[in-house]
Amino acid sequence: MSRDCEVFVAIDQGGHASRAVAYDGRGQRLASSFAVISTHRNALGHVEHDGEDIVDSVQTALNELAALVPARRWVRAGLAVQRSTIACWDRTSGASLAPVISWQDRRHAGWLEGLQRESPRVHALTGLPLSPHYGASKLRWCLDHVAAVREARDAGRLCAGPLASLLLFRLLQERPLLADEANASRTQLWSPLERRWMPALLELFGVPPDVLPGLAPTISPFGTLVVGTARVPLVVCTGDQSAMPFAAGALDADSVYVNAGTGAFALRPLPRPLIVPPLLSSVLRSDDTRVDFVLEGTVNGAGSALAWFEKQEGLPAGRLLAGLDAAQQDDTNVPLFLNGVSGLGSPFWVPGFESRWQGQGEPVERFRAVVESIAFLLRANLDEMAKHTPRPRRIVLSGGLGSSAYLCRSLAALTGAPVHRLDDPEATARGLAFLVAGEPRDWQRPGLTVHETHRDQALLARYLSWLAALRQALGG
Numbered sequence: 001m002s003r004d005c006e007v008f009v010a011i012d013q014g015g016h017a018s019r020a021v022a023y024d025g026r027g028q029r030l031a032s033s034f035a036v037i038s039t040h041r042n043a044l045g046h047v048e049h050d051g052e053d054i055v056d057s058v059q060t061a062l063n064e065l066a067a068l069v070p071a072r073r074w075v076r077a078g079l080a081v082q083r084s085t086i087a088c089w090d091r092t093s094g095a096s097l098a099p100v101i102s103w104q105d106r107r108h109a110g111w112l113e114g115l116q117r118e119s120p121r122v123h124a125l126t127g128l129p130l131s132p133h134y135g136a137s138k139l140r141w142c143l144d145h146v147a148a149v150r151e152a153r154d155a156g157r158l159c160a161g162p163l164a165s166l167l168l169f170r171l172l173q174e175r176p177l178l179a180d181e182a183n184a185s186r187t188q189l190w191s192p193l194e195r196r197w198m199p200a201l202l203e204l205f206g207v208p209p210d211v212l213p214g215l216a217p218t219i220s221p222f223g224t225l226v227v228g229t230a231r232v233p234l235v236v237c238t239g240d241q242s243a244m245p246f247a248a249g250a251l252d253a254d255s256v257y258v259n260a261g262t263g264a265f266a267l268r269p270l271p272r273p274l275i276v277p278p279l280l281s282s283v284l285r286s287d288d289t290r291v292d293f294v295l296e297g298t299v300n301g302a303g304s305a306l307a308w309f310e311k312q313e314g315l316p317a318g319r320l321l322a323g324l325d326a327a328q329q330d331d332t333n334v335p336l337f338l339n340g341v342s343g344l345g346s347p348f349w350v351p352g353f354e355s356r357w358q359g360q361g362e363p364v365e366r367f368r369a370v371v372e373s374i375a376f377l378l379r380a381n382l383d384e385m386a387k388h389t390p391r392p393r394r395i396v397l398s399g400g401l402g403s404s405a406y407l408c409r410s411l412a413a414l415t416g417a418p419v420h421r422l423d424d425p426e427a428t429a430r431g432l433a434f435l436v437a438g439e440p441r442d443w444q445r446p447g448l449t450v451h452e453t454h455r456d457q458a459l460l461a462r463y464l465s466w467l468a469a470l471r472q473a474l475g476g
Contacts, residue, residue: 127281
């Protein structure tokens, strides 16, 4: 089969929908399909999905894609899933035994407070701060509170771990019980230094070792995807953020990759794990011969902060965002927003931080302050990274918020690095497909919009005022 006839399929299972995207052998997108999933939230801050709904959505997206590009042409496929989202299922039937708990969920934060004295040890072992956003406390909650999970554990039928593991089991003919290293690294039960589940962490969180899936590199022969009568090897399983940097092609060690969606994640590629609080260490890609790691910063309140503002003010965030791009900005009446939406992430790590304003301003100015707070938090993370790695020569930006020219300009001005915005709304799928295709040198790269760095003294002054106000609010 010629390369022009080859088809590589990327399955991107996200918090709002499951997508399936087909690319030819040179990286040209051929077709895509998606199926929406439901998200359930309650007053206690729970954020969860129905496992069967997610499995059905992936199968629907694949079947619809096959109607556009026949599955008999599919050569290989890959799967990317939200990291830190967990599932519990019956290892015999595959049935979900508990809600799929989103990475955004903080339901066991109170229980986790009792382990705070262990936080330095947990970070040293996992590269992650002790946080309810990661998988371990969510798994503990299911073991404590879901009768079906306890019954399956007692009967030896329980499997629990990353959502990616449930999808591998349900989608692949071989029904593997496996966790890829990118998703395993977000359970807070796995060590990037030793690349295994750590007995000390399993004991600390009270997770029985026999309920966890086995481990595999992100690039592995996971099994066979069945679509109609076609049999397609699935050769990559990874996290959504771990796939995103490859949307721009081969890794560039001089770049920081920022994906700005519901949250914003800043990733600096490294050849070996670097565990330095208060930043994160994660796996980007692994196979039988090598591992690429990242030093990572996390902004919890990105797109979710805009959604929060829209709900609070009753104003359309999309229209306000477009207005910021189009209008000349007046710097005289801009308040500051201390952004704790979904918890204050790195480098501060205050899960229960309450968002607040410094100054007043009209709704348009307050919205601008929310957008600026995202750029401010990213600058704070990049400053922390600069203590351990050289400053980046460029920032590669993707995700829904990457379409904001104002955010791009602000980030370029604050960091002193040009921002290369990927003109592709499906960066995770494109990066995943690049890996599935074997990282070909002539793979088509997406278009770029470059925002050069420039001086903006007013914005820099607001950043310094914002940083001082945040430190004061944190008692510093």
